[in-house]
Amino acid sequence: MAEGAGLLPEGGHLALCGFAISRNAVSFVHELIRAGRAHLHLTQVVGGLETDLLVAAGLVDRLTYGGGSLDRFGPLASVNRAAVAGQLELFEYSALALSLRLHAGALGLPYLPTRSMLGSDLLDSLMASGEVRLSTDPFSDSPCLLLSPLRPDLAVAHVDRADRAGNCSIEGPVWSIPETVRAARAVLVVCEQIVEMGELDPSRVTIPGEYVTAVAVSPRGAHPTAVFGRYDYDRKHLELYEKAATSGEEASREYLERWVLGVADEQAYLEAAAG
Amino acid sequence: MNGHTGLTGASSEAAAGSWTRGEMMAVAGSHQVRDDDVVVVGLGLPQVAALLARHTHAAGVSLLLEAGIFGTAPREPAMGVADPRMWAGATAFGSLLEVLGAMLHGGRVTLGMLGALEVDRWGSINTTQIPTAGGGIRRFNGSGGGNDVSSHAGRTVIIMAHEPRKFASQLDFVTSAGRKVGDKDRAELGLSGGGPSEIVTDRAVISLGAEGPVLAAVHTGEDPELVARDTPIPLLMPSGGPVVTPPPTERELSLIRSELDPLGWYTR
Numbered sequence: 215m216a217e218g219a220g221l222l223p224e225g226g227h228l229a230l231c232g233f234a235i236s237r238n239a240v241s242f243v244h245e246l247i248r249a250g251r252a253h254l255h256l257t258q259v260v261g262g263l264e265t266d267l268l269v270a271a272g273l274v275d276r277l278t279y280g281g282g283s284l285d286r287f288g289p290l291a292s293v294n295r296a297a298v299a300g301q302l303e304l305f306e307y308s309a310l311a312l313s314l315r316l317h318a319g320a321l322g323l324p325y326l327p328t329r330s331m332l333g334s335d336l337l338d339s340l341m342a343s344g345e346v347r348l349s350t351d352p353f354s355d356s357p358c359l360l361l362s363p364l365r366p367d368l369a370v371a372h373v374d375r376a377d378r379a380g381n382c383s384i385e386g387p388v389w390s391i392p393e394t395v396r397a398a399r400a401v402l403v404v405c406e407q408i409v410e411m412g413e414l415d416p417s418r419v420t421i422p423g424e425y426v427t428a429v430a431v432s433p434r435g436a437h438p439t440a441v442f443g444r445y446d447y448d449r450k451h452l453e454l455y456e457k458a459a460t461s462g463e464e465a466s467r468e469y470l471e472r473w474v475l476g477v478a479d480e481q482a483y484l485e486a487a488a489g
Numbered sequence: 490m491n492g493h494t495g496l497t498g499a500s501s502e503a504a505a506g507s508w509t510r511g512e513m514m515a516v517a518g519s520h521q522v523r524d525d526d527v528v529v530v531g532l533g534l535p536q537v538a539a540l541l542a543r544h545t546h547a548a549g550v551s552l553l554l555e556a557g558i559f560g561t562a563p564r565e566p567a568m569g570v571a572d573p574r575m576w577a578g579a580t581a582f583g584s585l586l587e588v589l590g591a592m593l594h595g596g597r598v599t600l601g602m603l604g605a606l607e608v609d610r611w612g613s614i615n616t617t618q619i620p621t622a623g624g625g626i627r628r629f630n631g632s633g634g635g636n637d638v639s640s641h642a643g644r645t646v647i648i649m650a651h652e653p654r655k656f657a658s659q660l661d662f663v664t665s666a667g668r669k670v671g672d673k674d675r676a677e678l679g680l681s682g683g684g685p686s687e688i689v690t691d692r693a694v695i696s697l698g699a700e701g702p703v704l705a706a707v708h709t710g711e712d713p714e715l716v717a718r719d720t721p722i723p724l725l726m727p728s729g730g731p732v733v734t735p736p737p738t739e740r741e742l743s744l745i746r747s748e749l750d751p752l753g754w755y756t757r
Contacts, residue, residue: 233556234571259585260555260633262571281616281631285532285569286754294628306617308636309555310589317586330594330637333666333678335617357679387557387576389585442573 215245215430215480218402222246222368225253225275229316229366229398230264231391232439235285235447237384238264239372239404241435241480247271248475257366258282259312259390263439263452266290266459267474269302270466277302278364280309287452291459292466305343306336311361313390315345318363320396325360332357369398371421372436374444375414376405380426383418386442392420400427404435406444432480437488451487508737510691511756512745513708514648515541516737518602518689521646524549526600529593529638530561532569532630534648534755535602537745538689544744553592555634557583566750589637596681601642603635603665605649607657610722612647612667612685612697614639615660632664639665644686651690656722668697692716694734695724703727708734 219242222228228246232238243264256274258265261282268274270292277297282290296302307315308330318326327349331337337359340346347360371391376382382403384391395401403421408431438448438455458469477483508516511534518538522528524547530539540563543550552561554570560580567575576582592598606629607615616635618626639645649655668675668684675684687705688695693716694706704724707713713731717724737745750756 234569236556236571236573260571279631281633281635283532283569283630283633285567285571287568289628289630297628298626306631308632308640309585309634310594310637313586313590328594329679329681330640332640332680333663333670333673333675334636335663336632336636357677386573387554387579387582387584389556392584393586440573442576447568447572 215242215404215432218242218370218428218430219246219249219251221400221402221427222251224251226367227255227257229257229369229394231369231371231394232258232262232264232436233260233389234262234283235287235452236262236440236442237372238262238436238439239370240264240267240437240439241432242370242402242404242430243267244474244480244483247273247470257312257364259309259316259394261290261293263455266292269293269296270459271470274302276305278305278307278312280307280312284452284456288456288460291456295463305339307331307340308336311359313393315361315364316390316393316397318361319365320393323363325362327351327358327360329358331359364397366398368400368402369395370402370404371395372404372441373420374405374441375407375409376403376429377409377411377414377423378429379411380421380423380429381414381419382421382426383414384420388420395421395425401425402428402430404430404432406433406435406441434484434488435480437484448488508742509757510650512737512742514650514689514691515745515756516741517694517708517734518646518648519545520734521687521689522547522550522600527551527553527592527598528600528602529553529555529588529598529634529642530570531601531603531635531638532633533604535604536567536570536575537749537755538648539602540749541741541744544749545741553588553598555585555589557585557588559583559588566752566754585634589634593637593641596641598641599643601638601645603638603645603647605647605655607655607660608647608649608688609657609660609667610702611669612645612688613660613663613670614647614665614667615657615662617662617664619661636665639667639685640680641682644683647685647688649688649690651692651716651719653719653721656720658722693731701725704731706732706734709736
């Protein structure tokens with residue numbers, strides 16, 4: 215995990231692959247918070263706990279996302295608070311439009327067009343950022359948006375099984391994980407389980423090792439979020455987190471002290487939090 | 490959605506014959522779903538409405554979730570669309586680019602079902618931010634796939650509680666464009682789908698036509714004039730007056746209470 219954090223320079227652009235309360239790379243994010251890697255540009259297609267944790271820790275200067283929540287557990291309270299307080303530069307896309315920016319980055323395309331977001335106020339800050347342009351489809355002459363490609367410095371995905379070459383499998387839906395890892399300049403996969411070379415069925419490899427820079431093993435590393443087919447989200451812990459996050463900066467800080475900064479490593483966190 | 494008492498004044502533990510506003514809203518929402526619809530379902534009450542339709546009159550409906558889930562058929566209540574419980578019984582797992590891209594942007598989704606913080610008379614939706622009394626703003630969950638749904642689905646049904654503050658003459662923020670934004674209609678803006686067609690609330694069904702919103706139906710027990718009075722956007726009346734949504738059936742209530750929302754997360 216430490217070598218993964220090393221792939222990300224101070225002020226670098228990190229992309230995370232969790233989805234609300236599922237498959238968040240929590241163990242990696244904890245490591246990053248302990249390392250105090252600050253001034254990050256963070257991208258996540260549908261924001262989840264991992265993003266809210268990094269923002270609560272004050273490590274994110276700029277967030278590019280497609281909205282997000284902790285489902286019924288509540289909003290991304292730290293993200294919302296930091297954005298309103300002007301501590302976080304926030305760029306909100308539709309989930310598809312942000313996936314398309316990553317897809318353009320993955321394919322090395324100069325841009326991708328879309329008709330999502332037309333007529334919405336999302337465009338104001340996105341067009342001002344220079345990353346989205348209103349244009350005209352040269353074939354039909356109707357309005358369309360041009361989305362610039364996105365190339366994060368590092369993408370981190372929490373996967374089920376991986377071999378040492380980085381080939382890995384993900385069970386269940388994959389939302390925007392494929393585009394996010396293929397767009398990034400370096401990829402860390404954090405796996406539940408490491409397997410021998412050749413053990414993975416090639417038909418079920420979600421991310422070929424050619425894309426992957428480093429592999430870390432972290433059983434239950436997505437806790438308190440869920441990993442499909444392996445473990446459920448931890449309802450009590452998510453409620454505890456959300457209570458702290460919605461209470462304000464001080465309660466969030468106490469949460470981080472208690473569960474992240476104040477524990478030696480992930481083993482200690484899991485023993486304390488998950489029993 | 491939370492804490493409403495039943496239309497008959499009964500509590501949430503009401504005996505058969507009474508129901509909560511949330512239950513009525515889920516039932517009325519389910520009536521919007523057809524057996525041959527391909528639906529993208531948003532977070533919250535739309536989940537219950539879509540599943541209720543699938544369990545009653547629309548067994549053939551295909552329910553998609555933005556995380557990449559096809560044909561979902563959950564058997565226990567879920568905390569949202571990112572809860573693996575919501576993906577149980579799915580026919581296929583894919584990606585967000587597949588569901589929101591190939592299916593939705595590609596024109597294959599006939600119906601979107603979304604919640605909203607705030608709507609205007611043309612069905613534009615705000616799920617991003619609202620002003621606070623102190624002159625600041627309060628941020629919410631934002632678009633997710635909501636903008637994509639409203640932009641591209643054949644039609645979109647908005648399901649939300651009938652609170653006056655949720656109907657705005659001017660939205661603070663347009664997260665998803667409706668049938669018109671300013672004086673431009675959605676085709677001029679370049680949007681492909683039909684746009685929002687109905688707002689289903691716990692009191693009424695408002696149809697979004699070319700002339701503006703129409704009070705198409707009021708739910709059983711509701712007075713159309715009182716509903717119109719409590720709706721801060723002007724509503725047109727259909728000739729002959731709004732139809733009346735029939736009361737929920739025993740079967741619908743039993744499905745909601747025993748299977749789809751037994752803990753009342755969405756409907757009580």
